[in-house]
Amino acid sequence: xxxxxxxxxTMAEALELVRGELGRDAIxxxxxEEDGNNGATITAxxxxxxxxxxxxxxxxxxxxxxxxxxxxxxxxNADTSFDLEELIAVLKHHxxxxxxxxxxxxxxxxxxxxxxxxxxxxxxxTSFRFYNLPATSNRPFILVGPTGAGKTIASAKLAAEAVMxxxxxEIITIDTIKSTGFEQLQNFATLMKCTVSAADSPEKLAxxxxxxxxxxxxxxxxxxxxxxVNPFDKTELESLARFIKAGKAEPVLVMPAGLDPVEAGEISxxxxxxxxxxxxxTKLDAVRRYASVLTAAQAGGMTIAAIGNSPIVADQLQPASxxxxxxLIGQIxxxxxxxxxxxxxxxxxxx
Numbered sequence: 001x002x003x004x005x006x007x008x009x010t011m012a013e014a015l016e017l018v019r020g021e022l023g024r025d026a027i028x029x030x031x032x033e034e035d036g037n038n039g040a041t042i043t044a045x046x047x048x049x050x051x052x053x054x055x056x057x058x059x060x061x062x063x064x065x066x067x068x069x070x071x072x073x074x075x076x077n078a079d080t081s082f083d084l085e086e087l088i089a090v091l092k093h094h095x096x097x098x099x100x101x102x103x104x105x106x107x108x109x110x111x112x113x114x115x116x117x118x119x120x121x122x123x124x125x126t127s128f129r130f131y132n133l134p135a136t137s138n139r140p141f142i143l144v145g146p147t148g149a150g151k152t153i154a155s156a157k158l159a160a161e162a163v164m165x166x167x168x169x170e171i172i173t174i175d176t177i178k179s180t181g182f183e184q185l186q187n188f189a190t191l192m193k194c195t196v197s198a199a200d201s202p203e204k205l206a207x208x209x210x211x212x213x214x215x216x217x218x219x220x221x222x223x224x225x226x227x228x229v230n231p232f233d234k235t236e237l238e239s240l241a242r243f244i245k246a247g248k249a250e251p252v253l254v255m256p257a258g259l260d261p262v263e264a265g266e267i268s269x270x271x272x273x274x275x276x277x278x279x280x281x282t283k284l285d286a287v288r289r290y291a292s293v294l295t296a297a298q299a300g301g302m303t304i305a306a307i308g309n310s311p312i313v314a315d316q317l318q319p320a321s322x323x324x325x326x327x328l329i330g331q332i333x334x335x336x337x338x339x340x341x342x343x344x345x346x347x348x349x350x351x
Contacts, residue, residue, distance in 0.1 A: 147228025
């Protein structure tokens with residue numbers, strides 16, 4: 001045991017010196033406080049080398065610790081053969097926000113994935129909800145979203161898939177201002193041998209639905225195509241909401257990939273506030289970055305219900321699955337590949 005003496009102007013200051021150098025466990029052997037302002041003296045005992053002085057703890061860098069844990073997990077998992085650095089590069093390429101990227105990296109590293117596609121799929125499965133739109137439904141599906149999202153094409157694809165499953169389908173459009181949209185649906189309906197009706201008001205929509213056949217003659221699936229709306233225009237949203245209410249329909253958000261991720265999240269939240277729970281991202285074939293698909297699903301608490309990856313009606317909406325989305329996200333076309341494929345007309349559809 002060793003002794004050390006500390007002197008200060010006051011007893012309190014002398015105690016602070018002891019605690020700062022020897023720690024709170026130091027043993028006070030003797031203390032003396034002189035009269036007046038002559039100061040105080042404390043003799044303290046400690047074992048061997050003096051303890052490390054007490055300091056304020058540093059706030060840990062959580063992001064750095066997570067990153068180290070991910071890399072350590074990757075190094076220590078002998079069964080995992082996918083390249084974590086490649087996963088990080090892929091997520092960065094798509095513009096996935098930092099927090100979401102870290103969660104996906106952590107999730108991917110917890111599985112014994114054999115390749116990047118499998119790692120991405122596993123991470124997406126734990127982070128997002130997936131659901132396939134059925135060919136039969138008691139409630140009409142009303143496809144909503146911004147202008148140019150591909151709602152009419154999506155309506156036709158849903159109808160075509162149901163017809164192929166030998167289901168009866170009814171299509172209703174409330175997009176009566178754009179005549180070409182109605183004509184386009186009529187052409188699709190003729191080929192699919194199903195009916196198309198037009199409703200120019202919520203009351204007309206309710207009337208059409210109330211006058212449908214019932215029982216065994218009722219359509220297996222009713223699809224309502226809508227006009228595009230500005231998601232930041234209150235008047236347009238209120239007009240759409242009246243149609244949704246009149247039709248007692250299940251709204252399905254149809255929104256193109258490739259939007260700004262933050263803006264896509266805001267749009268999704270707006271439609272979620274109108275009761276929308278299902279999300280169909282479209283035009284994935286026409287863009288090279290898919291972060292907006294993920295941010296929209298997360299921000300609005302949406303379930304990804306189908307994926308539009310082709311403008312051709314005969315190419316059905318693809319069933320939503322983490323495997324498909326993981327494969328699409330994992331594909332990054334290099335400049336060389338892009339030039340090679342676009343120079344061959346037969347391969348342009350794959351770009």
